[in-house]
Amino acid sequence: MAPPIVSADVFLAVAEPRRRQILDLLREGERAVGELVERLGLAQPQVSKHLRVLKEVGLVCARKAGQRRLYSVQGAELRRVHEWVSQYERYWEHQLDRVKERAERETRRRGAGNKPGGKP
Amino acid sequence: MAPPIVSADVFLAVAEPRRRQILDLLREGERAVGELVERLGLAQPQVSKHLRVLKEVGLVCARKAGQRRLYSVQGAELRRVHEWVSQYERYWEHQLDRVKERAERETRRRGAGNKPGGKP
DNA sequence: TTGATCTATGCCGATATCAGCATATATTGA
């Protein structure tokens, strides 16, 4: 994986399932690369590359411990994602309201959908 | 944009800035493709393609109104994103705690970081 | 210093994605 130049974007970083997995593992606490490799069943270089992407967007940080690097979550950047997606809460909360709204849309479609009364 | 075969994934769908823009516009209410084109300053085919992706992951739905298609948000799928990212709330809430934790890590690093007392 | 371990980087090929352009497919109205 060549040095990610463009993708300094949290949304993109998190769109990768493996990277979400890595973050989920790190939520348990600091982990060395080797431990992540073991638990992900992924090759070591791939894990290092994903970690690099995560580091570049500020989602993880690393500290040296002997010959190992211990990575941990630095999740502040996820706040942007949380704030964005939270704007859509009303679309899954109050599921009953959604059903109702859907029904209304149905009605509208059948009733005044094309044109109020104008049909061949 | 060829028919997206693989990317039936909400995280990926939402990783695209334009698609988030589209959703944000649709949050104001139903919109026809043409209106989105106008407000996004993007070419019509591109908008249609992004809408298709959003539709395939269930983030929007369309209804016919004359020769136009009115798209609206169907945000229930975003719940998955919200739930995932919410697991990381502690990383940006209580900023003071974070500072404290960071300080502790610093201490650990300096104190017992490499090896308790073993240093050239 | 030498060798072993742990991690990062570089290169490769396959695939996906995006924008741009042309064009096909409705749908409406004359």
Added chain:
DNA sequence: TCAATATATGCTGATATCGGCATAGATCAA
């Protein structure tokens, strides 16, 4: 039926991304 409008789809080239593999760099132990 024919033209106009609105939207969808197909094709193309440029770029990004991912995994696999080899290897470089760092650190520790003897």
